[in-house]
Amino acid sequence: MHRQFEEELEHLKQTILVMAGLVERTLDDVAKALVEQDVERAQEIIRRDDEVDRLEIEIDRLATEFIARHQPTATDLRFVIVAIKLGPELERIADDAVNVAQRVLHLARLPLLKPLIDLPRMLALAQAMVNDAITAYVNRDPIAAREIIRRDDEVDRLYWQIFRELLTFMMEEPSVISRAIDLILVARFIERMADQATNIAEEVVYLVEGVPIRHQHDEPEKPRFGE
Amino acid sequence: MHRQFEEELEHLKQTILVMAGLVERTLDDVAKALVEQDVERAQEIIRRDDEVDRLEIEIDRLATEFIARHQPTATDLRFVIVAIKLGPELERIADDAVNVAQRVLHLARLPLLKPLIDLPRMLALAQAMVNDAITAYVNRDPIAAREIIRRDDEVDRLYWQIFRELLTFMMEEPSVISRAIDLILVARFIERMADQATNIAEEVVYLVEGVPIRHQHDEPEKPRFGE
Numbered sequence: 001m002h003r004q005f006e007e008e009l010e011h012l013k014q015t016i017l018v019m020a021g022l023v024e025r026t027l028d029d030v031a032k033a034l035v036e037q038d039v040e041r042a043q044e045i046i047r048r049d050d051e052v053d054r055l056e057i058e059i060d061r062l063a064t065e066f067i068a069r070h071q072p073t074a075t076d077l078r079f080v081i082v083a084i085k086l087g088p089e090l091e092r093i094a095d096d097a098v099n100v101a102q103r104v105l106h107l108a109r110l111p112l113l114k115p116l117i118d119l120p121r122m123l124a125l126a127q128a129m130v131n132d133a134i135t136a137y138v139n140r141d142p143i144a145a146r147e148i149i150r151r152d153d154e155v156d157r158l159y160w161q162i163f164r165e166l167l168t169f170m171m172e173e174p175s176v177i178s179r180a181i182d183l184i185l186v187a188r189f190i191e192r193m194a195d196q197a198t199n200i201a202e203e204v205v206y207l208v209e210g211v212p213i214r215h216q217h218d219e220p221e222k223p224r225f226g227e
Numbered sequence: 228m229h230r231q232f233e234e235e236l237e238h239l240k241q242t243i244l245v246m247a248g249l250v251e252r253t254l255d256d257v258a259k260a261l262v263e264q265d266v267e268r269a270q271e272i273i274r275r276d277d278e279v280d281r282l283e284i285e286i287d288r289l290a291t292e293f294i295a296r297h298q299p300t301a302t303d304l305r306f307v308i309v310a311i312k313l314g315p316e317l318e319r320i321a322d323d324a325v326n327v328a329q330r331v332l333h334l335a336r337l338p339l340l341k342p343l344i345d346l347p348r349m350l351a352l353a354q355a356m357v358n359d360a361i362t363a364y365v366n367r368d369p370i371a372a373r374e375i376i377r378r379d380d381e382v383d384r385l386y387w388q389i390f391r392e393l394l395t396f397m398m399e400e401p402s403v404i405s406r407a408i409d410l411i412l413v414a415r416f417i418e419r420m421a422d423q424a425t426n427i428a429e430e431v432v433y434l435v436e437g438v439p440i441r442h443q444h445d446e447p448e449k450p451r452f453g454e
Binding site (some may be wrong): 057064074084085167171188 | 284287291294295298300301304305308311312315394397398401404405408411412415426439
């Protein structure tokens, strides 16, 4: 029974890593699609989303069966419950990647306003947060998790900077409004990806230390700009 | 033991209803704050968000302890697992209400573009979806849940209509850009509230029928407009 316990727990972990790997690849692709205005790649991202959804349902099933069969307690129970909460977070990150891909389809019909620098940088930060949060979960590492939570501030700072710049741009040149709004929405989707990574990291701290620290960093709409 | 089982399950349900009631009240308040550009009410909503966060953590704790103590199986286990997933959904809805309240603080500094009609209507639809989804969960009612999922299309339709109108408005009159973007973001937050309600409803169908139907309705960024 104990061996089966370990094996099934390992299978659950592996399935989470497969889902995380798929999300990671999607974020790589969406960064490329965005920078290169690559319509085909964007369409491929949208098509591939079904697989992420399938994995979320699979994690949910494995975790529920594990609880029913092995009746874990204490840390093992919490580990499995966090798995159940992690699936929807990863799925939302993938959804936001799909949202960005949809905006790329729309943006690609017209020339870019300027080469994109800050948005890909923001996306790279969010992607690293997602990868590191999953690693922190699998390793049950609260120190790494706390470090990820701190990085969310940099993403927020970039979001407001991009927002301000695009707003100024639109006011000076109304013909760019539609494209600038697409880019504002893209920035918002990326900012949310970093939020989901933060949620995962907060769950990891709770898992190991037993102290809920969620939402101490929730300030999504704090206006740090004076427009 | 059986009586304790029932009592603790009831306590869990009641806590979810308390949280749902608080979210419902927040959505009432945010509708008023938005329509009346009421800064004080908006600030009150932002302050009150801590209580929602506290309830989410409480539901998580009650559900985890329930599983550890009673080792439920089959439908009871799924019911409790859905409770764990429901907390974050409700919390996100409250977060989006806070996001709207933050936009109200910003909007209130200038006169409104026009009386708001569609946004409050959209908010009322989302609010009804949230309330009904929680009721469907507590009653384990998949028929009600499926009906809620269908209503999401109407909210999406309103979102795109509002988006289009505001875009046209901005192009004709660049001086309204900043306010129009605030309203687009508000529409987006409301659209997401309806999405979270849909997620809850999908969990209810899965809970009772055992068939995952999640994400069959995920088309958040389908462009139905030709701008």
